[in-house]
Amino acid sequence: MTPSLSLGGVRQHNTHEELVALARTPVAPSSGRVLDAIIVPASRPARHLDHAITLAHSAQCRLVVLCSRRARSDDVNQLLASRSFTQAVVIDLPPGYGHRWLEFATSRPEEIGRLPEPCATRDTDLSTKRNLGLILARMLGWDRVFFMDDDIGNINLPDLRRTASMLGRQYYSVGMRVSDFPDNSVVCHAHRETGESQDVFVSGSVLAIDCTTPIGFFPNIYNEDWLFLYNDTVERRLAWSGLYATQLSYDPFDDPRRAAGQEFGDVLAEGLYALLHNHKNAAYATRDYWIDFLRARREFLDAITARADKVRPEARQKMLASVAAARECSAQIEPSLCEHYVRLWRKDLGYWEQTLKETPRLSSVTEALSRLGLVPTAEADGNDGDHRSVAVTVERQVHVDTSPAPDQSMAPESVLISTAAVLNLSDDRADLARLAAQANVHQMEWLRRTIARSANRAASIPASQRRKLAAASHASQGKKLAAVSTVGALALFGTLLLAIMAFT
Numbered sequence: 001m002t003p004s005l006s007l008g009g010v011r012q013h014n015t016h017e018e019l020v021a022l023a024r025t026p027v028a029p030s031s032g033r034v035l036d037a038i039i040v041p042a043s044r045p046a047r048h049l050d051h052a053i054t055l056a057h058s059a060q061c062r063l064v065v066l067c068s069r070r071a072r073s074d075d076v077n078q079l080l081a082s083r084s085f086t087q088a089v090v091i092d093l094p095p096g097y098g099h100r101w102l103e104f105a106t107s108r109p110e111e112i113g114r115l116p117e118p119c120a121t122r123d124t125d126l127s128t129k130r131n132l133g134l135i136l137a138r139m140l141g142w143d144r145v146f147f148m149d150d151d152i153g154n155i156n157l158p159d160l161r162r163t164a165s166m167l168g169r170q171y172y173s174v175g176m177r178v179s180d181f182p183d184n185s186v187v188c189h190a191h192r193e194t195g196e197s198q199d200v201f202v203s204g205s206v207l208a209i210d211c212t213t214p215i216g217f218f219p220n221i222y223n224e225d226w227l228f229l230y231n232d233t234v235e236r237r238l239a240w241s242g243l244y245a246t247q248l249s250y251d252p253f254d255d256p257r258r259a260a261g262q263e264f265g266d267v268l269a270e271g272l273y274a275l276l277h278n279h280k281n282a283a284y285a286t287r288d289y290w291i292d293f294l295r296a297r298r299e300f301l302d303a304i305t306a307r308a309d310k311v312r313p314e315a316r317q318k319m320l321a322s323v324a325a326a327r328e329c330s331a332q333i334e335p336s337l338c339e340h341y342v343r344l345w346r347k348d349l350g351y352w353e354q355t356l357k358e359t360p361r362l363s364s365v366t367e368a369l370s371r372l373g374l375v376p377t378a379e380a381d382g383n384d385g386d387h388r389s390v391a392v393t394v395e396r397q398v399h400v401d402t403s404p405a406p407d408q409s410m411a412p413e414s415v416l417i418s419t420a421a422v423l424n425l426s427d428d429r430a431d432l433a434r435l436a437a438q439a440n441v442h443q444m445e446w447l448r449r450t451i452a453r454s455a456n457r458a459a460s461i462p463a464s465q466r467r468k469l470a471a472a473s474h475a476s477q478g479k480k481l482a483a484v485s486t487v488g489a490l491a492l493f494g495t496l497l498l499a500i501m502a503f504t
Helices: 046-059 073-082 126-140 157-165 186-193 224-228 230-234 256-277 287-306 313-331 335-358 365-371 432-438 441-458 463-476 487-501
Strands: 037-042 062-067 088-092 144-148 173-180 202-210 238-247 376-379 389-394 417-424
Touching: 037 046, 037 126, 046 062, 046 073, 046 157, 062 073, 062 126, 073 088, 073 376, 088 365, 126 144, 126 202, 126 224, 126 335, 126 365, 144 157, 157 173, 157 202, 157 238, 186 256, 186 287, 186 313, 202 224, 202 238, 224 230, 224 256, 230 256, 256 287, 256 313, 256 335, 287 313, 287 335, 365 376
Parallel strands: 037 062, 037 144, 062 088, 173 238, 376 417
Antiparallel strands: 088 376, 144 202, 173 202, 389 417
């Protein structure tokens, strides 16, 4: 039986603060490592990642950058090299990327039904990137991750630690608020501009997540983070750390199509959270409820228009055009469409839960991405699994990190040479032929000098041990040698193997 609800006071709320927990006593930020990774769905030029790199370096955690649009992996890799940061995974997301684990009913227009035209096509891959980040975390056994958009700033290490430290038995998701520039929809910006109070909600752009708990997914819709956080909100598992971040400012009224494109997602999110204020969950989001909420939403929009004289003249017409576009789109949203979408979304939640249960646990980032049909453009962490490895990636300039490791007087030198070939020296899985083909003359010259220095150090190894190492190398590389076309390449690998094993 479908639950019924009679609410004469159905309305859109200007704040949802009462739905989000806040630690009343200050949380002491942990001094140790509290995060496994910072995940950035990047779409802007690489320079916008500088803050995320600084934060990941300070937190001593991985940085995962999912690139598309104006975010170019080559530029990102170059920035990482210039910052001497080697714990990054950079991934190019192809246009139209899809995977069977991400096949949601709410992403298929034919399943949803007749959406208003401005809402029918979402020109963004933000949800896909965030969902990929969640799958990677599950596959690699990461306990805690922090989502951070590439337009976010003013987060310091203590703030990050305080936010992540709140995760645990009580809270599954803990976020910051973005109040400068306010993280609101176009319509809510207009509400504020016309003199009314308008709060901001916890944002997916600065959000810490406990990946060991039941987690939602990000639907391909505006306000995807509100829907991701919905179950945690219902269960009082969502918290605000009491901290704020900033984001790049923009003109919310520069294109009326933005407001129109946001309308369906804004209606769904505001409508579902308005139910929570009445202590009712999504089961009560019936057609009758949506009739009432859509009426309240249109009254909300009309009231903004009626207060337009309070807006500064230079912005008034653009704001009115945006609100009018949202109002026109709202008039095309059928209550039954909202009910149907919520039903599909709840079905997708069950599918996602099963997907995460069946996701394989892996120890290698490269293998995890392979399962997802992706290839890293940089895998620069020397701890991919249980093996000592040298990350090899091609850049215009070679970056050499020769700083000592914390517990070693001499650490293996890391070279950024090609597009994600990882030469693993403990189980000999390197494809030497590809390495030789990708390295250019200057890079090979650097390698020869490095090998020469290493060979001198290796000479101090007793002769009997060197013979054993050479014999082991020859036996394990039988199949690899067939792919190498020159005796010089064979000599390079053997010498490199002996030289680096001399460090271990």
